[in-house]
Amino acid sequence: MSDDSARKDTPEQAEFRAYCRDWLESNKPGEPPVRLPQTPLEIMTQEQLSYLQAWQKAAYDAGLIGCDYPQAVGGGGRKDCQRVANEEMLAARTPFLPNVIGLGMAAPTVFYHAREEVKAELLPRLFSGEEIWCQGFSEPGAGSDLASVQTFAEPRGDKWVINGHKVWTSLAHFAEWMIILLRTDKSHKYDGLSYFVVPIRAALGKGVTVRPLIKITGETGFNEVIFDNLEVDDRYRLDELGKGWQVAMTTLLHERGAGELQGPRSGGMKNRSSHNITTSAVIDLARNTTRGAGTAADDALLRDKLMRQLIREEGLKQNQRRSRVQALLDHPMRLPLQNKLLASEIAQSIAALAVEVEGMASSLYMGDSNAPAGGQWPLSYMNSYGMTIAAGTSEVQRNILGERVLGLPKSK
Amino acid sequence: MTQPKNYGFGEEAALLKESARKFFREHFTTDKLHALVASDPTPERAPQCQWDETLWRQLVELGWTMLAVPEEAGGVGMPVAAVAGLVEEVGRAAFPCPLLGTLNATYVLVACKQPGATALADIASGAAATLALTNRHGAWDPAATEVEYRDGALHGTAWFVQDALKCNKLLVCASTAAGHGLFWVDAAAVGVTVQPDGIVDLTRDQAHVTFDGAQGLEVSGNALAVLHEAMPAIWTLLAADMVGAGEWQLQTTVEYVSTRKQFDRPLGFFQAIKHPLVEVMVQIDEAKSLVYNAACACDSEPEKAAQYAHMAKASASDMAAYASSRSVQSHGGIGFTWECYVHLYFKRQKHSQMLWGDAAWHRARLADIVIGSAA
Numbered sequence: 001m002s003d004d005s006a007r008k009d010t011p012e013q014a015e016f017r018a019y020c021r022d023w024l025e026s027n028k029p030g031e032p033p034v035r036l037p038q039t040p041l042e043i044m045t046q047e048q049l050s051y052l053q054a055w056q057k058a059a060y061d062a063g064l065i066g067c068d069y070p071q072a073v074g075g076g077g078r079k080d081c082q083r084v085a086n087e088e089m090l091a092a093r094t095p096f097l098p099n100v101i102g103l104g105m106a107a108p109t110v111f112y113h114a115r116e117e118v119k120a121e122l123l124p125r126l127f128s129g130e131e132i133w134c135q136g137f138s139e140p141g142a143g144s145d146l147a148s149v150q151t152f153a154e155p156r157g158d159k160w161v162i163n164g165h166k167v168w169t170s171l172a173h174f175a176e177w178m179i180i181l182l183r184t185d186k187s188h189k190y191d192g193l194s195y196f197v198v199p200i201r202a203a204l205g206k207g208v209t210v211r212p213l214i215k216i217t218g219e220t221g222f223n224e225v226i227f228d229n230l231e232v233d234d235r236y237r238l239d240e241l242g243k244g245w246q247v248a249m250t251t252l253l254h255e256r257g258a259g260e261l262q263g264p265r266s267g268g269m270k271n272r273s274s275h276n277i278t279t280s281a282v283i284d285l286a287r288n289t290t291r292g293a294g295t296a297a298d299d300a301l302l303r304d305k306l307m308r309q310l311i312r313e314e315g316l317k318q319n320q321r322r323s324r325v326q327a328l329l330d331h332p333m334r335l336p337l338q339n340k341l342l343a344s345e346i347a348q349s350i351a352a353l354a355v356e357v358e359g360m361a362s363s364l365y366m367g368d369s370n371a372p373a374g375g376q377w378p379l380s381y382m383n384s385y386g387m388t389i390a391a392g393t394s395e396v397q398r399n400i401l402g403e404r405v406l407g408l409p410k411s412k
Numbered sequence: 413m414t415q416p417k418n419y420g421f422g423e424e425a426a427l428l429k430e431s432a433r434k435f436f437r438e439h440f441t442t443d444k445l446h447a448l449v450a451s452d453p454t455p456e457r458a459p460q461c462q463w464d465e466t467l468w469r470q471l472v473e474l475g476w477t478m479l480a481v482p483e484e485a486g487g488v489g490m491p492v493a494a495v496a497g498l499v500e501e502v503g504r505a506a507f508p509c510p511l512l513g514t515l516n517a518t519y520v521l522v523a524c525k526q527p528g529a530t531a532l533a534d535i536a537s538g539a540a541a542t543l544a545l546t547n548r549h550g551a552w553d554p555a556a557t558e559v560e561y562r563d564g565a566l567h568g569t570a571w572f573v574q575d576a577l578k579c580n581k582l583l584v585c586a587s588t589a590a591g592h593g594l595f596w597v598d599a600a601a602v603g604v605t606v607q608p609d610g611i612v613d614l615t616r617d618q619a620h621v622t623f624d625g626a627q628g629l630e631v632s633g634n635a636l637a638v639l640h641e642a643m644p645a646i647w648t649l650l651a652a653d654m655v656g657a658g659e660w661q662l663q664t665t666v667e668y669v670s671t672r673k674q675f676d677r678p679l680g681f682f683q684a685i686k687h688p689l690v691e692v693m694v695q696i697d698e699a700k701s702l703v704y705n706a707a708c709a710c711d712s713e714p715e716k717a718a719q720y721a722h723m724a725k726a727s728a729s730d731m732a733a734y735a736s737s738r739s740v741q742s743h744g745g746i747g748f749t750w751e752c753y754v755h756l757y758f759k760r761q762k763h764s765q766m767l768w769g770d771a772a773w774h775r776a777r778l779a780d781i782v783i784g785s786a787a
Binding site: 008283286287294295297298299300303304306307308310311312314315316318319321322324325326327328334335338341342395398399401402403405406407408409410411 | 416417419421426497662666669670677678680683685686687689690691693694697698699700701702704705720723726727772775776778779782783786787
């Protein structure tokens with residue numbers, strides 16, 4: 001992969017790529033001391049977090065994170081180099097980065113909408129992973145219809161007082177900061193929203209309560225967060241009052257992989273209990289699963305299903321490649337806006353197929369020593385619904401594609 | 413070998429694709445297509461071959477039929493990725509012509525190496541050709557051919573020959589004393605009878621061709637190896653045609669559901685309409701990305717060409733079926749009539765879906781490559 005990617009590098013990218021490769025060769029972390037979860041969103045213990053934070057800090061200090069942000073805000077001041085660092089980190093099979101919401105969503109939002117001094121205050125420790133971030137968008141009464149959030153910020157002097165209830169908040173139990181969509185005016189649905197960053201860890205027990213929620217897998221990792229008269233300084237408001245919806249669009253665009261700034265990505269480290277959700281992993285599983293006189297990989301129907309998955313997976317990979325070939329694109333957002341929908345649905349169907357390949361043995365879960373692959377496939381399958389529901393359900397994604405790309409009339 | 417990141421789809425390729433789209437937009441609207449090919453709706457109509465030969469000649473003069481012919485054989489030597497861009501536009505226009513057949517024959521002749529040179533020179537000077545490989549059951553592996561070469565002449569019948577009535581040349585697979593060969597045959601030669609089929613698709617013609625002692629130039633004595641090398645480009649270009657046609661189906665259907673109102677709202681407001689059309693778009697994009705990946709593999713990663721071409725044609729076939737189904741269904745009653753143009757593309761796509769292997773066939777071959785043959 002790396003050599004293929006290197007072919008069209010600018011001189012700056014080529015030099016940076018060589019630097020990354022070199023650095024990773026001598027600095028890639030060793031075997032983790034603890035079992036790592038499948039994704040950053042399932043980090044459950046302080047031990048897991050500390051190991052991953054140390055990795056993120058090292059990568060940031062070396063210049064592999066925040067490469068394309070200006071130096072004034074703690075970035076590397078480079079041009080289109082984050083992609084290069086990502087390719088090299090993935091190729092080197094590094095651990096994933098724990099501050100995933102901070103890097104992917106909070107950083108671009110803060111960068112485009114916060115005051116200069118706030119950017120310089122917050123972004124360096126966000127990039128280094130010393131301060132973990134979480135996202136306060138959804139509420140009990142505001143899911144797909146995000147703009148109906150009710151958590152309210154009331155002005156008091158030069159401060160705001162926040163009251164309300166956010167849910168599905170991944171990483172809130174470790175987070176210092178939260179990006180939050182708040183209502184500042186009850187008479188306008190969209191124009192009554194404002195966007196803030198709030199320090200939640202400092203206020204735990206004094207205006208902020210974080211309660212873990214247990215997922216269908218039995219894991220924790222996301223939470224509900226209750227605000228009870230939390231005071232926040234006005235300088236932590238992003239953009240103008242009433243512009244919260246527009247700021248939230250910056251966040252969501254980046255969350256769905258369709259934003260201007262490429263987020264840092266790292267991963268691929270082999271861990272005895274982590275596994276890759278890829279078709280080739282399911283093909284291996286099929287080869288090692290007895291079915292009748294042979295293996296599941298000999299079954300004509302399963303072969304057909306495996307190839308359907310392989311084709312979808314390659315299709316997404318090629319979409320990402322084609323999205324950078326201008327002459328083969330009609331609408332600039334057509335491929336980027338499909339990313340989240342496809343990545344989450346493909347992962348789901350790969351995991352579903354793995355469970356089907358395992359057959360009756362897929363009934364065995366993580367605590368059972370007879371479970372194939374340590375029970376990871378039923379876990380992955382259940383976890384996959386997190387991704388098809390979070391960040392705008394697949395149904396909402398299809399609305400967005402239909403309306404913004406095909407130009408069909410709005411459903412709302 | 414590795415692929416260039418941009419599929420090798422450079423400035424020339426972009427210009428070609430753009431000028432092709434402009435050419436068809438200016439000279440061959442869907443109104444014109446319908447007027448040309450849909451004059452006789454009768455299910456029992458006689459086999460027909462309606463096409464705009466004058467426009468085809470312009471296309472030949474533009475050099476589009478010799479794009480894939482190598483420069484040393486008198487052609488342009490464009491990469492498959494660039495040719496795929498052109499074919500996508502032909503598919504979007506559903507332009508009835510022997511371009512695909514001629515390109516297919518070109519790739520087979522290129523794989524024939526030196527013995528194919530004379531035939532390539534014919535194509536470079538404007539000849540239109542088509543493949544005559546298939547038996548009456550739709551199989552095209554050389555061992556299945558119903559044509560035999562004996563005593564210096566061809567005997568037997570080739571079936572499902574695409575756009576045969578529009579071509580001057582046939583590339584025929586026949587069994588020989590030594591195995592299976594490929595022969596370059598003049599369509600008007602003595603002993604060649606082109607018998608048109610009555611087909612559903614109005615944008616193509618098709619025939620079975622009987623050889624009764626016809627003469628032909630042997631261009632290869634090893635049809636198996638030659639076809640093995642050439643088929644990936646052939647699958648890829650057909651898939652490119654289907655992607656272009658799919659784009660027409662999507663765009664036309666989106667326009668209709670944006671204007672047609674029921675329950676006081678445009679149909680496209682309803683998610684029962686909106687979401688399936690988004691799914692059509694998603695499937696088109698998957699097929700399109702896989703087409704250029706396969707085309708690029710033909711150009712610069714030949715060891716992966718078959719694998720990626722199977723993906724492209726499998727994806728395009730499923731997409732074509734779904735896009736066709738939604739285009740008729742979303743148009744409602746009018747979509748079920750002869751006067752609404754969606755049936756032209758519906759029929760073209762159904763034809764393409766089965767041509768040179770349907771989706772399940774390509775996935776089975778892909779599995780043999782990726783997983784290995786089943787025990």
